[in-house]
Amino acid sequence: MKHTLEGLFGNRILAVAGAYKDAEVSDDMEIAICGVEFRSDTELHLSLPKGHQLLPDQLITIHLDNRTGVSEYDAELKVYRGSFKGRVVETHGFSVTVVALEYQVFYGASIVKQYRAPDYAFPADRRPLQALPISPLQTLPDIDEAESDNKVGVLFSYAMEQPHSTVMAFLSSSNDDIFFITFKGTFKEQVLKRETQACFAIDGRASFTFEHAIEWNYSIVAGEVYQIPKGSALFEKVRERFIAKNPWEVGFFSHPEVEMFHLKAERVICPTQKR
Numbered sequence: 201m202k203h204t205l206e207g208l209f210g211n212r213i214l215a216v217a218g219a220y221k222d223a224e225v226s227d228d229m230e231i232a233i234c235g236v237e238f239r240s241d242t243e244l245h246l247s248l249p250k251g252h253q254l255l256p257d258q259l260i261t262i263h264l265d266n267r268t269g270v271s272e273y274d275a276e277l278k279v280y281r282g283s284f285k286g287r288v289v290e291t292h293g294f295s296v297t298v299v300a301l302e303y304q305v306f307y308g309a310s311i312v313k314q315y316r317a318p319d320y321a322f323p324a325d326r327r328p329l330q331a332l333p334i335s336p337l338q339t340l341p342d343i344d345e346a347e348s349d350n351k352v353g354v355l356f357s358y359a360m361e362q363p364h365s366t367v368m369a370f371l372s373s374s375n376d377d378i379f380f381i382t383f384k385g386t387f388k389e390q391v392l393k394r395e396t397q398a399c400f401a402i403d404g405r406a407s408f409t410f411e412h413a414i415e416w417n418y419s420i421v422a423g424e425v426y427q428i429p430k431g432s433a434l435f436e437k438v439r440e441r442f443i444a445k446n447p448w449e450v451g452f453f454s455h456p457e458v459e460m461f462h463l464k465a466e467r468v469i470c471p472t473q474k475r
Contacts, residue, residue, distance in 0.1 A: 203313065205238045205305070208280045208313065209264055209266045212236070213265075213266065214234070214235060214403075215233075215264050215265075216354045216401045216403075217231070217234050218231050218356040218363035219258055219259065219260040219261070219362065219363070220363070221253075229358065229363055229397075229399055231356060233248075233250070233418055234262070236262065241300075241313075242317075244262065244286065244297070244300075246262070247295045248295065252291075252296065254288050254296050255288065255291065256289060257288065257289075258287070259286075260286055260288055260298055260362065261284065261286075261356070262286065262298065263282075263284075264280075264283075264305075265281035280312070281306055281307075282303050282305035283304070283364060285300070285301045286301055286303075287301055300315055300317060301320045302316045302317065302320050323359075323361045324360070325359070325394060328394070330393055331393070332393060332396060332461070333396070333426050333427070334426060334427055335427065335464075336426070337377070337428075337434055340437040341374065341375050342374045343371065343372070343374070344373055347402060348445060351445070351446055353368060353370050353378075353403065354401040354403075355368045355400050356399040357388050358394075358398065359391050363399075364388060364391055368380045368400075369446040371438065371441055371442045371445055372402065375465070376419075377462060377465065378400045378402075379438050379442060379461070380400075380460075381442070381459065382459055382461070383452075383457045383458060383459065389459060392461065396425045397423070398423070398425050399420055399421065399422045400421045400422075401419075401420050401421075402420075403418040418470070420468070420469040420470075421463060422465070422468075422469075423464045423465045424464055424466065425461050425463050425464075426462045426463075427461060428460040428461065430459070439460070
């Protein structure tokens with residue numbers, strides 16, 4: 201049982217799902233908070249209490265993890281997490297059924313479970329790599345102290361055919377700027393250098409229970425990603441505050457290939473706000 205998806209993640213969990221509006225990488229991305237029930241290792245039932253516009257055959261990416269109730273993290277990020285790439289096969293009002301095309305489940309840096317459908321081929325990405333624009337920020341804005349307990353969020357980037365998701369430590373400002381780091385050559389870094397738009401979901405799952413899904417405290421920030429040059433004054437200021445919030449990340453900043461990014465908010469979705 202423990203090696204099934206349900207055994208790794210739990211029988212009912214919260215997840216973040218992303219899909220392209222018209223199945224085109226150039227179109228806007230729809231991000232939704234959803235409940236997940238595992239029908240099998242290759243079939244999920246998603247509950248979307250806020251509604252959805254998903255259609256049969258639409259490609260969707262669901263970020264899965266068992267972070268509910270976890271408030272402490274370390275450099276190994278010892279929670280189960282994975283990016284479940286699937287296809288919608290049925291819609292039922294406020295819920296959909298999704299079958300798997302491909303996924304990998306990580307614990308720390310290790311893959312503990314993976315799947316790829318027999319007819320699935322990972323899409324080639326021929327979009328040219330380009331340098332990211334430099335952040336327009338001249339100084340570090342006021343940090344959002346209300347998010348001090350929310351240590352990690354989910355980054356959705358515009359990969360080919362369907363979004364790519366990954367869990368990320370982050371720092372946020374009162375103006376909804378999101379700061380995060382990664383290494384050169386990672387898949388998410390390559391995607392961002394082909395398409396600078398991205399979305400970031402911040403949640404409060406450390407104190408969340410499944411039964412309060414409708415009241416779940418979260419926000420989704422969508423906008424353009426910029427680079428903060430290593431060695432710049434802004435890089436050093438962000439690094440200091442980033443480590444203060446996420447102390448397990450201190451070792452990553454000494455890596456020669458570390459890169460820092462700034463997601464500048466163009467749109468913010470919060471469930472408690474009218475929209």
